[in-house]
Amino acid sequence: NGVDSLMGQLDLRVSGGHRQLIGLARALYHPSDLLLLDEVTNALDHHALDFVMSQILKVKKDRLVLLVSHNADALMKMADHVLEIK
Numbered sequence: 001n002g003v004d005s006l007m008g009q010l011d012l013r014v015s016g017g018h019r020q021l022i023g024l025a026r027a028l029y030h031p032s033d034l035l036l037l038d039e040v041t042n043a044l045d046h047h048a049l050d051f052v053m054s055q056i057l058k059v060k061k062d063r064l065v066l067l068v069s070h071n072a073d074a075l076m077k078m079a080d081h082v083l084e085i086k
Contacts, residue, residue: 014042024052028059035059038068053078 020043029033037056041049056065058077069075075082 017045017048020044021048021052024055026057031063033063035063035065036068037065039070040067041069041071 006015020040024037024040027037035056040052040056056067058080059065067075067079
């Protein structure tokens with residue numbers, strides 16, 4: 001059932017943040033030259049955000065990562081270049 005699949009012993013639905021982490025894990029697992037992430041940080045708590053940023057920093061050595069976000073702090077920590085669109 002895709003993202004509507006039930007998981008766990010109690011057949012619980014996956015939260016928005018967990019759904020986002022699963023999607024990111026899939027994107028990081030498959031090798032590619034380009035990784036485009038749109039608002040990857042918006043549904044994450046502080047702990048998950050730190051983990052996600054550390055993983056993105058690891059993979060950006062091997063591929064081009066385009067990160068679209070309203071979270072300027074997250075971008076500044078990891079970006080080689082920042083483009084601001086107003």
